[in-house]
Amino acid sequence: MTTIRETLTALEAEAMAAVAAAADQQALEQVRVRFLGRKGALSTILRGLADLDPADRPAVGKLANDVKQRLEAAFEGRREALEAAALAAATAAERLDVTLPGRPVPSGRLHPSTQVLRRICQIFADMGFQIYRSPDVETDEMNFEMLNIPAHHPARDMWDTFYTTTEGVLLRTHTSPGQIRAMRQYCPEPIRVILPGMCYRYEQITARSEIQFHQVEGLAVGRQVTMTDLKGTLVSFAHRMFGPTRQVRFRASHFPFTEPSAEMDVECMICEGKGCTVCKHSGWLEILGCGMVHPVVLQNGGYDPAVHSGFAFGMGPERITMLRHRIEDIRYFWKNDLRFLEQF
């Protein structure tokens, strides 16, 4: 007849083998219930202790407890090993390389005209010019009359205009009417303003002309403002916009609202003045028009030409962008073709 000691020893060996053989946590739990559970093999044996000779009970009881402790330790060790293995398997299966660079998020950007417009405004703002905004819808009087362009002046042929159904109301053909508004608002105080904005002309759309485009105009009025101030301001602008070593030249010109008038050229930025197709082999690019404000226009702005004088200039950011990037068709600016826009 087998003794209870032999039963315990056999049970321990069997349980240890079962623990080692448990392939996963579920199987291990089944083994635990079978050997260590409340209705398990060990509990059954421990209940049988009551039938033993009281003299044998302490020694057998101690053995049973030792077996129980060793089994529990074995279960715990196996449980940890299986858990670690399960984690390792899951990590390998769901491998995620957190060091991989993310997918780029497509980001928008400013339109090339806006970028150039802002750059121009920033340079003049640094020289003390304030940004002045005025309406796109203007009166004939502000757009032409006040700028010394009377009804039958030949210059009006150059600015074919979008007229509204309201008599005498039109889309501005240049930002200049805003300069009149600025002068009237601030006179007789001295002013330095820069006027960026959209202009409209009723023209055939071609590679060189659009019906809407931007203009940036500037105006400085005060006592003893001279042509020297005009040249110094515009040369500084050209050096910041196109590079500090860029050559600049002024040529005489004509505008109805300035006298004298001039055009400013800068050394071609494509060929560095050597001559190329962009500058038509002259080495120079025309960048802006300028001049001393015509006394009649000063007066229309509310200033006394005997006391005040001023200089003004105007330029087209699209034209500058085209020269800079050798864009050969102005229509790209309004085409909304991402292949064009994404290059800037």
Ligand code: 2NL
């Ligand atoms: C150009 C030339 C110019 C002005 C604009 C101006 C405005 C007032 C008085 C006097 Cl209120 N002048 N503006 C002066 C000279 C030239 O623009 O080629 N623009 C694209």
